[in-house]
Amino acid sequence: MKKARYLVEHMYTADPAVHVFNGKLYIYPSHDIDAGIPENDNGDHFDMRDYHVFSMDSIEGEVTDHGVALDVKDIPWAGRQLWDCDAAFKNGKYYLYFPLKDKTDIFRIGVAVSEKPEGPFVPLDNPIRGSYSIDPCVFCDDDGTHYMYFGGLWGGQLQRYRDNKAIECGQLPEDGQPALPSRVVKLDDNMLEFAEEPKAVVILDDNREPLKAGDNERRFFEASWIHKYKGKYYFSYSTGDTHKLCYAIGDNPYGPFTYQGVILTPVVGWTTHHSIVEFKGKWYLFYHDSVPSGGKTWLRSMKVIELEYTEDGGIETIEGIED
Ligand code: FUB
Numbered sequence: 001m002k003k004a005r006y007l008v009e010h011m012y013t014a015d016p017a018v019h020v021f022n023g024k025l026y027i028y029p030s031h032d033i034d035a036g037i038p039e040n041d042n043g044d045h046f047d048m049r050d051y052h053v054f055s056m057d058s059i060e061g062e063v064t065d066h067g068v069a070l071d072v073k074d075i076p077w078a079g080r081q082l083w084d085c086d087a088a089f090k091n092g093k094y095y096l097y098f099p100l101k102d103k104t105d106i107f108r109i110g111v112a113v114s115e116k117p118e119g120p121f122v123p124l125d126n127p128i129r130g131s132y133s134i135d136p137c138v139f140c141d142d143d144g145t146h147y148m149y150f151g152g153l154w155g156g157q158l159q160r161y162r163d164n165k166a167i168e169c170g171q172l173p174e175d176g177q178p179a180l181p182s183r184v185v186k187l188d189d190n191m192l193e194f195a196e197e198p199k200a201v202v203i204l205d206d207n208r209e210p211l212k213a214g215d216n217e218r219r220f221f222e223a224s225w226i227h228k229y230k231g232k233y234y235f236s237y238s239t240g241d242t243h244k245l246c247y248a249i250g251d252n253p254y255g256p257f258t259y260q261g262v263i264l265t266p267v268v269g270w271t272t273h274h275s276i277v278e279f280k281g282k283w284y285l286f287y288h289d290s291v292p293s294g295g296k297t298w299l300r301s302m303k304v305i306e307l308e309y310t311e312d313g314g315i316e317t318i319e320g321i322e323d
Contacts (some may be wrong), residue, residue, distance in 0.1 A: 004305040004322060007063050008054065012293065015084035015223070015273040016286040016299035021094070021117040025279055026097065027054040027063075027286065032299050043155030045298045047304040048082045049073075051098070059279060059304065066287055069119030070096060070112050076125050077110070079103045079165040083156075084223070084273060086145055087117065088138040088191065092093060095191045096121040099134035099156075107157050107267065109136050109150060110191055120134040130194050132160045132166070137275075138187070139226045147253045149201060152222030153180060153240060164198055175214025179203070182213045182224045182237060197220065201235060202256040203248045211259060216242045218259055223273040226253070227245075229283075236263055238272050244250065245274050245287070248314060260314060262305070267320035276307060283307040285318060 007013070012032035028051065033045035050071045055064050062105055072078050078080035079101040087096045096112045096119065108127030114120060134156040137149045151158045153172065158180055160170030173180060183198035203211045203220060211219045221240025226233060235257045237246040241267035248257035264272060269290030277284055284306040308316040 002304045006301050012299045013302040014288040016302040017086040018277045018286045020274045020279055021152045024221055025056040026115045026117045028085050029302050030084050041154055066118035070121045077102050079105055084135045086136050086138045090191050097136040097138055107134050132161055135222050137224045147184055148183050149224035151182040156222050173213040177212040177213050179213045179219035182220050204256050204258050225275050227276045243272055246273050262317050263315050264318050265320045268295055
């Protein structure tokens with residue numbers, strides 16, 4: 001599969017998080033809508049209100065829409081904006097993790113539970129204690145331990161926090177300071193709580209120095225994802241205002257990770273967000289762009305393309321805008 005395939009036409013979908021459950025691909029995207037809110041750097045125009053889950057038996061085959069899996073009106077602590085979610089499975093239950101602004105307009109991360117991968121999911125009464133910011137991605141390591149990666153700058157509010165505490169008038173660091181990192185946290189066995197304090201996901205350059213806040217071409221912005229290939233941990237993410245998906249490699253789930261390069265060059269649209277998954281012996285990049293909506297940044301469409309590795313474990317760069 002050398003050309004990307006758009007996956008659904010009947011609605012706008014973005015930020016696809018993909019997992020293999022019961023031998024099928026399950027896709028957990030954001031559900032983009034036209035809420036009529038003017039575009040701004042805070043992302044207010046991304047005013048999403050529910051999630052649908054999709055599944056596929058094969059990468060070329062039919063994509064099944066399982067309908068509404070979780071609706072904002074059923075979340076007791078909801079304010080607004082259901083952004084990028086992810087899902088995990090443990091002990092016979094499926095868990096949907098989602099960022100949502102609470103009633104004070106602060107992003108928290110919530111969890112909802114189902115007996116089935118496609119939902120419907122029942123949300124807990126409160127967000128996860130100690131959670132903040134956006135874009136949860138949940139990774140199950142080979143020993144069955146689950147880790148959540150999360151965080152996003154600007155509208156994602158990560159700049160409000162230092163050492164897991166909200167600071168007065170949170171600002172981005174100066175250009176020469178270390179970049180604000182994504183966070184990683186081990187999940188409790190019950191999958192509903194953090195088992196520890198979140199830690200920084202440090203990305204190092206070739207000199208083993210943390211990437212700087214002014215290094216917009218390479219530093220973390222949002223859209224954390226992690227996958228394992230040949231025993232190494234690949235942390236991938238969006239650079240936000242420079243619109244690239246990049247990756248860094250580490251030896252364990254906490255890192256540090258060493259910067260490697262670009263997975264996807266900018267797409268049509270402002271945001272870029274993805275997941276990487278192995279299915280039936282091949283690797284795939286799921287991502288989105290705004291081509292079908294004619295470039296509307298808040299109306300995105302998810303797509304998939306095969307991802308290829310070089311012999312030394314690098315990832316071949318994919319062009320975001322195809323010929
Ligand atoms: O879909 C809303 C937000 O846009 C996501 O949470 C970000 O990663 C960006 O894709």
